[in-house]
Structures are given as structure tokens and as C-alpha cells.
Amino acid sequence: MTGPTSGTRPDEIRRHNRTALLRRLHIDGPSTRASLAAELGLNRSTIKALVDGLAEAGVVAERVPALRSGAGRPSLLVLPQPQAAVVIAIDVRVEQVAMGFVGLGGEILGRDSWNLHHRTRDPGEVITHIVESARLMADELDVTAVGVGVSVPGVVRRSDGQVHEAPNLHWTNVALGKRLEAVLKLPVQVGNDAEIGALAEHVRGAARASSDMVYISADVGVGGGVILSGQPLRGSGGYVGELGHMVVNPRGRQCYCGCAGCWETEVGEPALCRALGLPEDAPRGAVVAALRALDDPAVLDEFADWLALGLANIVNVLGPELVVLGDLYTALPMPVVDAVSSVVQQRSLVSRAVGGTQIVTSPLGRDAKLIGAAELAFEPVLDTI
8 A cells, every 4th residue: 555645756745844844833933843843743854854944045043942941951943034935915995905014924024004085996096006005115124025915805706816896995807916916026816805804813813723614804894704624615716705795684775786685784884883873984983982982782782683693694504613703893892792692502503503603703803804815925935935
């Protein structure tokens, strides 16, 4: 009987092991050689050869731990060097664009952001500003980027970054990936914002220990990203995650998608504004401030009931062990989140069967999609460092 690597060339095995080691350091941070050997299932001589090669190339360094315990010679920590590989992360939101240069290991080396208004939401204007800002930041930081990841609140074809539709930006059929590649001269990965939020939570957030999770994103609209068996669910052509357009109230408000009573008409930002007694177009800061100053969470009872209804449907269909609430939902009072969790367990057969699907708010806050965009860019890069 032959083993799983039978017939594999030695250089392919070394490249596979090198990528696995880099991915481990990139995601989980510094570690000793002994720990790396145990975690990756490699012998110490293999780890030594890999670390020595990466150190010689300037990709990693070894340092004495800042905190030492016990007598004897301390084990050196292997640390990823952030500037050894830098990517550009871009989070295109409805009202703002955020950009960061992110180094190996996930460190944000520099960032910029600017507001979008009616005229500046034009795709060409957004692309021009991204390119100008990227060049300025690269000069200031004295780094050269090797890839780009972009988060967009819309329906995105993952194969080439074509934005089929981003209604709240008023974009239709925008070749965002190809246009950015043409001007930045770098490989560009583009994804739906909720899918990218799910990636961020899975790699660096609340879902690091979960192989089955759903991320619910609430900006102006509502979207979802799904991780099943540790892998993102992307669907045919990469179009998946429009959970906000699940119809929950057929007699409800008209949605821009053509349906009536979509979930996001009941739990999106305008609905939350109505529940708080604010104008539907109230600034995001005013909405967050109102949530934090809320004395009586009962004013959100109807909103919370619609939120729980949609989440119960999602849990019944997808069976995640964890649901992470992101963006605007991170400002919801904890009594409201706890009440929603309780209702989901009562209404969802699947939640009851697994002993209660956990529902939490994102610890990554507004940076979730920026972090996820960076990880999207790093996916193909770690093989080439």
C-alpha cells in the first residue's frame, strides 16, 4: 500500500510543509520550534530546516520570549516578519471606504479611510481614490504589496471580482477585480462583505474554534457568510449569502430586490432606526449612540422578534454551532442579544437538538471586513513567499 505522499516529489513536499508552517505562524502567531513540530506533525530536523530557510530569507525571525519561566536556556520563539509579505485590504462600505496595509501575521501596518457621498460612489471615482491612497501609503510605509483583497456589499463573482449588483452603492455589472488589477498591477481578490466577515471571524475572531458558523452582517442591508466543515460556502459562481432577502413577512415593506417583506426590511439599519424612534436615514453614529444610551431594551422587542425569526430559519437550514452578529449588531444591548438567543433555541428544532446554538456579537467590530479582506488576499500569497 502506498502512503498519501507516495510519488510526490521532495520539492513539492518541502513547499507544502513550508506553506503549512507559514500559515500556522500567520494565523496563530509566534511559537517555538518544538510546538510547531508537534502541531504540524513534522520531525524536529524538518522544522529546523524550514525555519532556518525562512529566517535566511527574512520571512521569520527567532527571539527570546519577553516572559521567561523556569531555569535553563529558554526556547526561542519563531515570529513572522510583517514586512516580509504585505497585502492591501479594502473594505468598500455604503458610506465609507476603509483601507489597510496588512503584514504577514495580520498586523495592520497603516490605514486610511474616506467617506462616500452620492457623487463619490461612482465606481471609477472609488477605484481612482483607492489607487491614489494605495500609492501614497506604500511610499509612506516603504513597503511593496503582493496582493489585494476587497470587500464589497453586493453580489460578487469570485472567479474574477465582477460585482453583479451592489444596490446600496447603485453599482451594476462593475468589473472591479479586473479594473483594480489593471491599475495596481497586483492580483486582486474580491468578495461579498458578509462572506469576508465570516472569513475574518473564522480565522481571527469569535469563530476560531468553530467549523460550522454563520456570520450575519448588518449595514444598510443585511447579508450572511457561511462556514461549513471549516470551508466557506460560496455556491454556484460564488453567489451565496443573501440571507437578508429571505422573505419573512409577505405583507411587509417593499424591498429593492423586488420582493416584499425581506428579512432586511425588518432588521436592517432603517428598521432599527424606526424601532429607536430615529429617522431612517439617521447617521450611523447617532444609531450607535442611541443603542448605547438605551434605558429600556423593550423598545426593541418587535425588532428582536424579527431578528430571532430569521436566525431560527437560518439555524434550521444550516445547523451552525455558532452565529456571529457583526457590524451594527455589535452595538445591540446584551439583554437583547440574550433574548434573541433564547427565542432561537425555543423556535429552532436544530438549536434544541444541539443543546442551543450559540449567538454572539463580533469582537472584531468595524475592522472585521478589513481583516477578512486581508485574509482573502493572503490565501494565494502564502504559497509564494
